[in-house]
Amino acid sequence: MKYVTYDAGADAVYITVGSGKIDRTEETGPFIYDVDASGRIVGIEILSASKVLAPGYWKRLVHRVTRALAPPNS
Numbered sequence: 001m002k003y004v005t006y007d008a009g010a011d012a013v014y015i016t017v018g019s020g021k022i023d024r025t026e027e028t029g030p031f032i033y034d035v036d037a038s039g040r041i042v043g044i045e046i047l048s049a050s051k052v053l054a055p056g057y058w059k060r061l062v063h064r065v066t067r068a069l070a071p072p073n074s
Helices: 057-069
Strands: 003-007 012-016 022-030 030-036 043-048
Touching: none
Parallel strands: none
Antiparallel strands: 003 012, 012 043, 022 030, 030 043
8 A cells, every 4th residue: 555644844755656665765855765685676765855745736646545544633
């Protein structure tokens, strides 16, 4: 399952794209990839998200995902 989180203080988006234990981290520009022992990407962090990503859509997506994961009556 894919999850998207946004840390406003760090201005970073993290997208979980797979499951598994993180073996290593690779960095390319504003992107940081968490990779498992088989070389599959487990997660992607995007630094300076408000500058790198197109405005609007991803913030709405993060809000929807956060709301969907929140406990009932929150």
